[in-house]
Amino acid sequence: MDWSKTKTIFIFAFLVLDLFLVWQYSQLVITNKYKNIQDASVTDQFKEEAITYPPLDDTPDLPPLKAERHLFTDEERSSLKEQEPAFKEQDPYRLAMKLVEPVKVDKDDLAKADTFVSAQLISGSEYVLWSYNRENSTITYFQRVNDRIVYQKSGDKQLGSIVLHLNENREIISYEQTYMDTADEEEQPQDTATALEALARLYNENDLKPKSEVTEMTLGYYTSQGQDIASQSLQPHWYVEINNKDFYFVNAYDTQVVRPNQQKKLE
Template identity: 25%
Template sequence: MDWSKTKTILIWAFLLLDVFLGYQVYATRGGYWQNPEASQSEKWEMDDYLRQHNVTLDAEVPSDTPDMTYLNAEYVGIGALELQGMAGIDATLEKMALAARLKPPIAINGQITPNELLRQIGPRMMYSDQYTADLYQSNQGRLLYWQVYDKVPIFIAPLEVYLADGSILGYRQTYLNIRSQGTSRPIISAYKAIRSLVEKQVIHPGERIENVTLGYYGSYDAEIQGLAPVWRIIHDGKQHFVNGFTGAQERPLVTNYFPGK
């Protein structure tokens, strides 16, 4: 028996088996959301379902269902030493946030984007490059941003920037240390999340779905907590969060701290 030849055959056999099993995992877990025909079919089914329930879909619904994980989040605050070298602010440390008044306020010159506005604040804010704007929940007097992890917003880590008379007056900022936890796996589609809220009569006939956004969410009042992927669905000015793994509805976000539009 030629052991060298037999060993080569076995190596190739195991390699082909690995490729086959890898493809099966891809087809089962990732292939669906990358298939535009399947996504389009689900969209048509959802349009028909919402029409039957007299619910208007007036929002762009993301079609991706990426692999995601639970996250560990810890609020450690922004310490006094970090603030010492930051000129031009009058800062107050709160339980879960830093409140800062700009001294003097920064004048806004012309029309600027939310990202450009953060760059104008520049040296008067820590970690400003780690936030993304939520234009849907912003208004003329307050721009709302969320801290991001892997480009996905964290719906318990807000940055509010306050504006008046063409100037930036100050901000209130929550910043979390984030670590991934566990193995990544695919989440449910946004359409399934919407359907679950309609089935549970959280979204009522006659209502309008205004915004659908993928993000992370957890218990707001805990300094160390786990965050789950969620679909945030805003309808008729109300917002609800659907767990991206289980499809269960998460408890509402405490909104008296960050008022909506």
């Protein structure tokens, strides 16, 4: 074996590797520098146009989730106390129950509704308050997965939601519940758009206008497919509320904007 020739080959190989690592590092520096310039430009533009927003936290890379509608078992149904089926024929994937004794909800405080959901409903502690619609006398909760809210399109067949129905005395008299079983999909987490990138997309789409206030911004998941789809993939979305009224969802993978054409009603 020609050791001199072998040594030369090794030296050349390591030289090529070193050059590649130097190039890769330089690209990373350039990318980060460009991103910092972009972020600075966005914040300067927002400041100039009097657009305000809450403090923005670091953004974790979230994986997509595989969600399947949950089949409520007879054991789960029988565990519900002081409740009875609202209909003779029950959807196996949807609970529709009425209360034997109504639960009073205070006019300006939904704490009793929160307690009822958490303590009396199946996996109730996994749901979070979304809206209170006085006109329809309903209170809606959305399911959380891995401490992230799964936002839903409005409708009567949501996947992973609880809807409480109140009478004229603001008493809970019945409810519907759906639940989703979830698992991480096998693919690796993708780069997740930052909160500032999501706001920039809304600004470029003319959804975030001058003198606006971003009143809430949360990273969660979003689905618009509803209960009829047995299995679906959930992608992370930024929930962005503007001026305590209008809200949007921004896909955290490709920054596409979802406009639900509805307003959050929490009065």
